[in-house]
Amino acid sequence: MNPNVSDLISALSAWENVPNTDSQTPENLKELLAGLSRRPLPVGSLHRLWSVGELSTQIALAYFALWIRQWLRTAETRDRAVMETNLRVALKTCQRLSYLRGALMKVGQTLGNFPDIVPTEFAETIDHLHFDAPPMHFSLLRELLRSELGADPEVLFESFETKAFAAASLGQVHLARLKSGETVAVKIQYPGIARTIDADVRNLRALLFPVRLGKDWEYVQRQVEEIHRMLQLETDYEHEAASLRRARKLFTSGEGIVVPEVYEKYSTKRVLTMQYLPGVLLNDFLATNPSQELRNQFGAKMYLASLRMYYAGMNYADPHSGNYVFMDDARLGLIDFGCVQRYGDEEKELIRFAEESASGRPDVLRELFRRSANLEDVDFKNQEYIELLTESHKWTCEPIQHDGPFDFGNVEHLKRGIQLVIGLVRKRYTRSHPMYVYFNRSVFGLRALLYRLQAHVDVKTLHREEVRVPSGPSLDELT
Amino acid sequence: MRVDLQTKVATRNRILKVAATLFARQGWDRATTRSIAASAGIATGTLFNYFPSKEAIAATLISDALTKAKDEFEEGCRGESLEEDLFSYIWTGLRYLRPSKTFLGCALDTLLSPLARSSPDHPGDLIRTEHLETVERLIASHHRVRQPLSALTMQLYWTLYLGVLAYWAKDVSPKLEDTMALLDQSLKLFVTSLEEGASAFGDACSEREETNESQR
Numbered sequence: 013m014n015p016n017v018s019d020l021i022s023a024l025s026a027w028e029n030v031p032n033t034d035s036q037t038p039e040n041l042k043e044l045l046a047g048l049s050r051r052p053l054p055v056g057s058l059h060r061l062w063s064v065g066e067l068s069t070q071i072a073l074a075y076f077a078l079w080i081r082q083w084l085r086t087a088e089t090r091d092r093a094v095m096e097t098n099l100r101v102a103l104k105t106c107q108r109l110s111y112l113r114g115a116l117m118k119v120g121q122t123l124g125n126f127p128d129i130v131p132t133e134f135a136e137t138i139d140h141l142h143f144d145a146p147p148m149h150f151s152l153l154r155e156l157l158r159s160e161l162g163a164d165p166e167v168l169f170e171s172f173e174t175k176a177f178a179a180a181s182l183g184q185v186h187l188a189r190l191k192s193g194e195t196v197a198v199k200i201q202y203p204g205i206a207r208t209i210d211a212d213v214r215n216l217r218a219l220l221f222p223v224r225l226g227k228d229w230e231y232v233q234r235q236v237e238e239i240h241r242m243l244q245l246e247t248d249y250e251h252e253a254a255s256l257r258r259a260r261k262l263f264t265s266g267e268g269i270v271v272p273e274v275y276e277k278y279s280t281k282r283v284l285t286m287q288y289l290p291g292v293l294l295n296d297f298l299a300t301n302p303s304q305e306l307r308n309q310f311g312a313k314m315y316l317a318s319l320r321m322y323y324a325g326m327n328y329a330d331p332h333s334g335n336y337v338f339m340d341d342a343r344l345g346l347i348d349f350g351c352v353q354r355y356g357d358e359e360k361e362l363i364r365f366a367e368e369s370a371s372g373r374p375d376v377l378r379e380l381f382r383r384s385a386n387l388e389d390v391d392f393k394n395q396e397y398i399e400l401l402t403e404s405h406k407w408t409c410e411p412i413q414h415d416g417p418f419d420f421g422n423v424e425h426l427k428r429g430i431q432l433v434i435g436l437v438r439k440r441y442t443r444s445h446p447m448y449v450y451f452n453r454s455v456f457g458l459r460a461l462l463y464r465l466q467a468h469v470d471v472k473t474l475h476r477e478e479v480r481v482p483s484g485p486s487l488d489e490l491t
Numbered sequence: 492m493r494v495d496l497q498t499k500v501a502t503r504n505r506i507l508k509v510a511a512t513l514f515a516r517q518g519w520d521r522a523t524t525r526s527i528a529a530s531a532g533i534a535t536g537t538l539f540n541y542f543p544s545k546e547a548i549a550a551t552l553i554s555d556a557l558t559k560a561k562d563e564f565e566e567g568c569r570g571e572s573l574e575e576d577l578f579s580y581i582w583t584g585l586r587y588l589r590p591s592k593t594f595l596g597c598a599l600d601t602l603l604s605p606l607a608r609s610s611p612d613h614p615g616d617l618i619r620t621e622h623l624e625t626v627e628r629l630i631a632s633h634h635r636v637r638q639p640l641s642a643l644t645m646q647l648y649w650t651l652y653l654g655v656l657a658y659w660a661k662d663v664s665p666k667l668e669d670t671m672a673l674l675d676q677s678l679k680l681f682v683t684s685l686e687e688g689a690s691a692f693g694d695a696c697s698e699r700e701e702t703n704e705s706q707r
Contacts, residue, residue: 151570151579159666203668
């Protein structure tokens, strides 16, 4: 397992300027987020560096402070201290990330998927990061649409709602009706985001400068490049449209998984018009107090969707609550394909090998670690490292090896996974194949969502039915 | 020989058209009144009957474009917020200024900079005055400001506007998206400062009224 899932999960510490946890009510948090929308976006790389640098420096200091404090406390108060400091850091991080609209908000969304890291109220408030990004007013939208599609929205569409009904980390989504009658969701990207991401990655490279002298710099560099590549792809809605078209072919109507249709005529690199899927998002679905049976059905669909795309060479790498629509007829809609990693031959070979490693055979595991974590012979002498990797691998395979429905609502399973990641981060075991940067994010993200859903899913059976190695349609065959 | 009005208008338009082409092709510095006159088929002295300087020609080109932009803006729907209206007004202007993009940056200093105003009939003055009148009207229509807008506020706005124009003139980003983002964020900053200033003033007035009331 690769520890790059979220560097912010590992940030644990007290924070000087963040209000005391005890006084942090859901109302305060909502006020905090509402206030952020009135703040101007920093322009220019230097200003963004200031924000990012300050955050990472404070996280590092906060982490160190907690490490010291932990020595001075008993076990009981230590847990409380961890919770308090997690909340402080997450709040501060929330503030920073929402402030820096753009790619960095993606990291903030990952935090929202781990309700055990922060109190429930905070997790729900963080969820608003998915949907309540600072809005673009209609004058800006009109000019964007005119620039991208060649005409005003009043001319292009039969109707176009001036208020956004959803926010994306890179822009926002509006409902519209085509002249042919279909109801569509029009996703419009904030101008200049792609260049903002390039600035973000330059900043990230600068912050990683101390790592350059370490032995793992080559691997870290490859991972940063992979992150850069994926973030750039996320700004390319034509790439997302292609992913949508490919994914749509993977599911039959009887399976209850819906991928929206793309309307090419109204889509460009910065505007994506797709079929609107009516339904509710996760929070609203949970508020209806659904039956266990319904939770399990949706959980199985979420897992199946990821699995099928995985074996078709597509990693649905951004599984957060804003990506899934729970439809009234129990169908599951998948609505965001901005972060889809496509696997080449090298990655597909790794997938095949990972399948074999589920057997647990030591020689196969060793080879998997060698390939996926770029281990050399000398690394296998590091007992602690190998044990951590082995435990992480076991954790990943646990639902697959479990007979019958696996209870994803068991918080201990999720906690154990996060603790393993923290363990690897603490030891700075950062080496891995670049594919695992997003693979681990998708594994954690999906399990966190299934945890919130409290779903029981027979993963073993799903895997048995879905494994198409070496037969079955591949991504290439589907295009 | 008397020249009739129609001929005068035609000559004026020809000068403007030729000047726009030469500014774009040769650049601001290299295009001279002599070369403009020659391309328009008139004597340099004749050109001065219509425009006293190269700056005056540029000012007219810009002013004509912004007048058309203002007409389009006035005919359109109003936004719900001051930010929306200001954005729409300015961006419509930029669309009409597109043919002037190559030379506008160079002309900004001599035409529109607050430091360039040397006389009441400075060619850039009309552009500035008309633009600020519209902006003041927009502000008044969206905000209940209890005081006349200060000269400092309008100077702040004008500096912001010139900054956007200068940035736009050099912007090579696809579909000018960087300028769009800059304009959006700059206006957020300006409107926020306006609102906070009005709010502070309102609080101060309320406090004074309460004090006066208690003293009675």
